[in-house]
Amino acid sequence: MxxxxxxxxxxxxxxxxxxxxxxxxxxxxxxxxxxxxxxxxxxxxxxxxxxxxxxxxxxxxxxxxxxxxxxxxxxxxxxxxxxSMNLLVNEGVQSSDIEHIHSHPIALQQCMEYIEQFYPNAQLHEKLDTAASSKLVAKEKLRNAASIANLRSAELYGLSVLDTGIETNKKNxxxxxxxxxxxNPTTGTNKASVCFEVGHFYGALARVLNTFAENEINLTKIQSVPKIGKPNEYTFHVDIEWEKGENYDRAIHQVLKSASSLSILGEYTKGNLHNQ
The missing domain is CATH 3.40.190.10 (Periplasmic binding protein-like II)
Structure with missing residues (x-):
C-alpha cells in the first residue's frame, strides 16, 4: 500500500x-x-x-x-x-440555528456571496483546512455552527449536508x-516543470521564452518567485507541454545557453480535470 x-x-x-x-x-x-x-x-x-x-x-x-x-x-x-463547497452541520441542526461558520480562510472567501446572502450575521472562524473544521463541528457536537467543506468530510465525520455547491465560482x-x-524517465511524458534564472539585461527572459516557441513547445504557465534575501532577483517557474519529445530535448539544450541556471523539477504526463 x-x-x-x-x-x-x-x-x-x-x-x-x-x-x-x-x-x-x-x-x-x-x-x-x-x-x-x-x-x-x-x-x-x-x-x-x-x-x-x-x-x-x-x-x-x-x-x-x-x-x-x-x-x-x-x-x-x-x-x-x-x-465544490458544501454547508455541513450535525444532524437536526437547521439553517436558523447557525451562528458560527468554520472553514479554511480561502474556502470562506470562495463562499462569501452565499454567506453574506444567507448568514450575514454569522461569525466566521478560520481553521487549518476544511476537513479540520468539519471534524471540530462533529467532535464538539455544535448545535449552532456549520462547516464549509467537501462531501467526503460529511461522510467521514457523520455530518448532514445542509446545502451543496455554495461556492461563488462554479468553475473553481x-x-x-x-x-x-x-x-520519471523522460520517455512517454508530455509536460515538464522547470525553473531558471536569467541575467539582468534587456531581452534575457524573452530569449528563453522564444526558444520554447521556436521548438513548438507550449508554455502553459509562467510564475516569477522572488529570491529570498536578494531584492529584484527572481526565479522563473514555467510549465511546458510538447507533442514531440525531440523538440523538448532540443529546447532544453538551447535554453541552457541563454539562462544563467536551469533546473528540471519534473517530467510527467499532463493531468486531467476531476469533478468531485
Whole structure:
C-alpha cells in the first residue's frame, strides 16, 4: 500500500486528490504544514506526497515552489480537482440555528456571496483546512455552527449536508502536484516543470521564452518567485507541454545557453480535470 503525505487531515481536498490520482487504496499520512510534507519524503517516511500549487481563484502558492526546490523533490504527476463547497452541520441542526461558520480562510472567501446572502450575521472562524473544521463541528457536537467543506468530510465525520455547491465560482479548480524523491524517465511524458534564472539585461527572459516557441513547445504557465534575501532577483517557474519529445530535448539544450541556471523539477504526463 502506498503511503502518501498530505497537508491537512482525512476529508481534505488533498486527500481527495491523492485517492483520485493513485486510483487504488492508499495510506494517507496527515501533516500540519507543507514543510512537514516535504520532510516526510526527504526522510523516506512516505512514498509520495500531494501538494496544492495553484487555485483558479486564489492563485499560486509561492512558498510551495520554494519548498520543492529546497528539498530537491521531483514532480512526477499532477491532478486538477474541482472545488465544490458544501454547508455541513450535525444532524437536526437547521439553517436558523447557525451562528458560527468554520472553514479554511480561502474556502470562506470562495463562499462569501452565499454567506453574506444567507448568514450575514454569522461569525466566521478560520481553521487549518476544511476537513479540520468539519471534524471540530462533529467532535464538539455544535448545535449552532456549520462547516464549509467537501462531501467526503460529511461522510467521514457523520455530518448532514445542509446545502451543496455554495461556492461563488462554479468553475473553481485546484491543481495538485504529485511529488517523489525520484523523477520519471523522460520517455512517454508530455509536460515538464522547470525553473531558471536569467541575467539582468534587456531581452534575457524573452530569449528563453522564444526558444520554447521556436521548438513548438507550449508554455502553459509562467510564475516569477522572488529570491529570498536578494531584492529584484527572481526565479522563473514555467510549465511546458510538447507533442514531440525531440523538440523538448532540443529546447532544453538551447535554453541552457541563454539562462544563467536551469533546473528540471519534473517530467510527467499532463493531468486531467476531476469533478468531485
Amino acid at each position: 502506498k503511503r502518501i503525505a498530505i497537508q491537512g487531515i482525512a476529508g481534505s481536498f488533498h486527500e481527495d486528490a491523492a485517492r483520485k490520482y493513485f486510483e487504488d487504496e492508499v495510506e494517507v499520512v496527515e501533516c500540519k504544514t507543507f514543510t512537514t510534507v516535504c520532510e516526510k519524503i526527504d526522510n523516506d517516511e512516505v512514498d509520495f506526497a500531494v501538494m496544492a500549487i495553484e487555485n483558479s481563484i486564489a492563485g499560486s502558492l509561492l512558498n510551495n515552489y520554494q519548498l520543492i526546490r529546497d528539498y530537491h523533490l521531483r514532480i512526477i504527476g499532477e491532478i486538477y480537482i474541482h472545488i 479548480y485546484t491543481r495538485f502536484l504529485i511529488l517523489s524523491k525520484h523523477g
